[in-house]
């Protein structure tokens with residue numbers, strides 16, 4: 702009877718240890734995932750700061766320039782379309798004749 706009780710206690714103890722091991726390993730994998738997301742977040746913040754800087758340059762140059770980005774093609778100079786298996790095509794922008802920029806309209 703004493704042996705049976707002891708065996709039962711050891712069994713429960715083992716169960717508890719296993720549970721703790723699972724908790725610990727999931728804690729570590731969560732921690733690792735969290736760290737990766739934090740790193741990614743930092744990376745994106747840096748990229749965003751850089752993008753903001755370029756946007757500022759762009760706005761400065763745009764205001765000092767006598768040309769502006771073509772409003773029809775957004776500076777691309779044309780339009781490209783993809784229609785899946787039938788292939789795709791492209792067309793030069795008629796507004797800027799493919800240049801992507803047009804003379805600024807002084808108002």
Ligand SMILES: [Zn+2]
Pocket residue numbers: 771772773774775776777778779794795796797798799800801802
């Ligand atoms: Zn255009």
